[in-house]
Amino acid sequence: MRSNTFKTLLLGAVFLGAGAVAASAGTLDDVKAKGFVQCGVNGAGLAGFGAPDDAGNWKGLDVDACRAVAAAVFGDPSKVKYTGLSAKERFTALQSKEIDMLARNSTNTMSRDTQLGITFTGVNYYDGQGFMVKKALGVSSAKDLNGASVCVQSGTTTELNLADYFKSNGMTFNAVVFEKQEEADAAYDAGRCDAYTTDASGLYSIRLKMTNPDDSIVLPEIISKEPLGPAVRQGDDQWESIVRWSHYAMLIAEEFGVTQANVDEMKSSENPEVQRLLGVGEGVDFGTPIGLTKDWAYNIIKGVGNYGESFERNVGEGSPLKIARGLNALWTKGGLQYAPPIR
Amino acid sequence: MTLRDKTADETPRSWVRAVLYDATIRGWVFQGLVLLALILFAVWVVHNTAANLRAANIPFGFDFLNMRAGFDISQKPIDYTLDSSHAQAFKVGLLNTIIVSVLGIILATIIGFVVGISRLSRNWLLARAATVYIETLRNVPLLLQLLFWYKAVLSVLPGPRQGYVLPFSANLSNRGLTMPRPIPGEGFEIVMWSVPVAVALAWAIARWAKNRQAATGQSFPVFRASLGIVVGLPVVLFVVLGAPLSFEIPELKGFNFAGGMVVHPELIAMLLGISLYTATFIAETVRAGILAVSTGQSEAAFSLGLRPRQTMRLIVVPQAMRVIIPPLTSQYLNLTKNSSLALAIGYPDLVAVFAGSTLNITGHAIEVIAITMAVYLALSLITAALMNWFNARVALVER
Structure with missing residues (x-):
């Protein structure tokens, strides 16, 4: 849309206008000075990951990533301001310092990690791309989609995976590309496309928005690896560590059974791993070296909860999406979520 | 001092x-x-x-244009595959922008002239209908109109299997208008070349007729003769050469039609929206131009013995054109620039393809936006140059 092009131009103008400031100037200092974390989230609203609820409060797994960082820095998870971004705007917004961190269901890929001047700090959701089709088509596998029209959002890894998948399977397709997710949703709903493709987690969330959710089914094939995670600007190692370890702290908390409810009791735990996590004991301080306080992780767990709690609340059984943990279970339970130790 | x-x-x-x-x-x-x-x-x-x-660790340069694009574009006027480069994607986007702009300009001009003249009509109903149309569409933002037309096109048309069957194997569904694709056979290029020849011939006849009328006062039915030559010559050649043209008929295969040509619903909605919107401004320009010619001009023409049609064609229109063309140029420029709203409804124009997919995949925001802006500037300057040339030709030479 025009306003977005305008926004992109503006972002470009920021590069032109800003004096030659070194990119490594401390993001943490900036954040502390202004009193909040400016976090880029999904502007269209992706239920379960980043979307405002009925009361206008942002909720979701990605939103919790922002809240965790705010809790670590300020001891208060509500000190976040959100910037809704389209897929197209997100990286430019981060590059141009419009936001301090990006948590917008963004896939970590080599080119993004190496060529955009940004760094992914971890994976808060292991996803994969899938297809949704109308039941009436009688299709049961993505391999049956030869010749189909496929609605897809522009500027996503999805757009490229879609092309690769059809090509490698010797099938043809016609991509109908929309700039915004809402527009792609509406076009699929109106019957413009036979299939809709995005990350599987997104498909479940988008299916619920259709006029008749039961008319559509999600096909079983997962055609790509989509490790979604937060990203920060390159060149600020301290800030990168804070965002990275905010996620790890939530994982470690889940691993050792520290929850939002019992975090105060856990302070008296004898487990040295838990003591190091919560900053309990003489000389146990892993927060100060990265510019935080010794109870940084305590604040995260107290304010946001551990990873498992966040997952269940936003996308798991406690949410309308009801997505199983699957790859996102802890490594101790057969999943891929694994945090290095605090030591 | x-x-x-x-x-x-x-x-x-x-x-x-x-x-x-x-x-x-x-x-x-x-x-x-x-x-x-x-x-x-x-x-x-x-x-x-x-x-x-x-300082921000972002590489700068234009090498990314040669990288493999790897994404699909729904409307491909030239060869484009998943293995094509971003430069090729740029060309496809540019052509799509030109297609929608040129078709939009033609449609908007036709609708605009008809509505503009209608608003001056003595027929009460026709004049009021034109007024209502102009005042409604002119005052609603174009983006909303585009979204409306896209939604309308998609909801009115049925799925591909239930599409409306039209003559000549054409079919209209929410996947677009599918038509047979002409495949030129041997000798078809002769037919193609005969068109410019016929146009040149018609021009020569018009010149001769004008000179003869100046010299002898005898008139000649130039229009009918020209039409006969421009249409007749290619048709005669086509028949003589044994109709060297075959058609690839679209067939319903699986989900969609395969083969043939497709006019996508995005293009249809785009043309509807952009031409109906711009036509309102053109209509007002046309009305203003005609009103600017004083009635004394027509009266003087009648008193010289010119017929009403001749008066319109030789006296009123040339003078009205002088007023119409400069603002018309602005409208053409607006239409071209407004075509960048296409990405809202999934039409793959330059902004959607190049400043959308390519920008995102490569991340070279400044380079991509700079190129895109340069393209719109160039398109606008070319349009303006053409219109200025045309304006200079029709401008009234004051003596």
Whole structure:
């Protein structure tokens, strides 16, 4: 849309206008000075990951990533301001310092990690791309989609995976590309496309928005690896560590059974791993070296909860999406979520 | 006291004064200073941008244009595959922008002239209908209209298997208008070449008729003769050469039609929205142009014995055109630029393809946006140049 092009131009103008400031100037200092974390989230609203609820409060797994960082820095998870971004705007917004961190269901890929001047700090959701089709088509596998029209959002890894998948399977397709997710949703709903493709987690969330959710089914094939995670600007190692370890702290908390409810009791735990996590004991301080306080992780767990709690609340059984943990279970339970130790 | 009394004294001091106060020299000096400041500013902007990009670890350059694009584009006027480069994707986007702009301009002009003249009609119903149309569509934002037309096109049309069957194997569904694709056979290029030949011939006849009328006063039915030649010559050749043209008929295979040509619903919605919107402005321009020609002109023509149609064609329209064309040019430029709203409804124009997918995949925001802006600037300048040339031709030569 025009306003977005305008926004992109503006972002470009920021590069032109800003004096030659070194990119490594401390993001943490900036954040502390202004009193909040400016976090880029999904502007269209992706239920379960980043979307405002009925009361206008942002909720979701990605939103919790922002809240965790705010809790670590300020001891208060509500000190976040959100910037809704389209897929197209997100990286430019981060590059141009419009936001301090990006948590917008963004896939970590080599080119993004190496060529955009940004760094992914971890994976808060292991996803994969899938297809949704109308039941009436009688299709049961993505391999049956030869010749189909496929609605897809522009500027996503999805757009490229879609092309690769059809090509490698010797099938043809016609991509109908929309700039915004809402527009792609509406076009699929109106019957413009036979299939809709995005990350599987997104498909479940988008299916619920259709006029008749039961008319559509999600096909079983997962055609790509989509490790979604937060990203920060390159060149600020301290800030990168804070965002990275905010996620790890939530994982470690889940691993050792520290929850939002019992975090105060856990302070008296004898487990040295838990003591190091919560900053309990003489000389146990892993927060100060990265510019935080010794109870940084305590604040995260107290304010946001551990990873498992966040997952269940936003996308798991406690949410309308009801997505199983699957790859996102802890490594101790057969999943891929694994945090290095605090030591 | 005069400052520049050269005859009075020729001392060096007065020479310096003369230079200092000379309007021409002063003008050059100040313009030179402003130019220098501008150049320095541009250098600073470019240098500073490059420095900032380096500091942010973002590579700068145009090598990305040769990288594999890897995404699909729904409307491909030229060869484009998943293995094509971003440069090729750029060309596809550019052509799609040109297609929607040129078709939009043609449609908007036709609708605009018809509605503009209708609004001046003595027929009450026709005039009021034109007024309502103009006032409604002119005052609603174009983006909303595009979204409306896209939604309308998609909801009115049925799925591909239940599509409306039209004559000549065409089919209209929510996947677009599918039509047979012409495949030129042997000798078809002769038919193609006969068209410019016929046009040249028609032009020669028009010239001859004009000269003859000037010399002898006899008129000649130029229009009918020209039409006969331009249509007749290619048709006769086509038949003589044994109709060297076959068609690829679209067939319903699986989900969609395979083969043939498709006009996608995005293009249909785009053309509906953009031409109906711009036509309202053109209609007002046309009305203003016609009203600007005083009735005395027509009365004078009638008194000379010209017929109403001749009066319109020879007296009113040429004078009205002088008023119509400059604002018409602005409308054409607006339409071209407004075509960038296409990405809202999934039409793959330059902004959607290049400033959308390519920008995102490569991340070269500044380069991509700079190229895109340069393209729109170039398109607008070309349109303006053509229209200025046309304006100079039809402008009334005052004697």
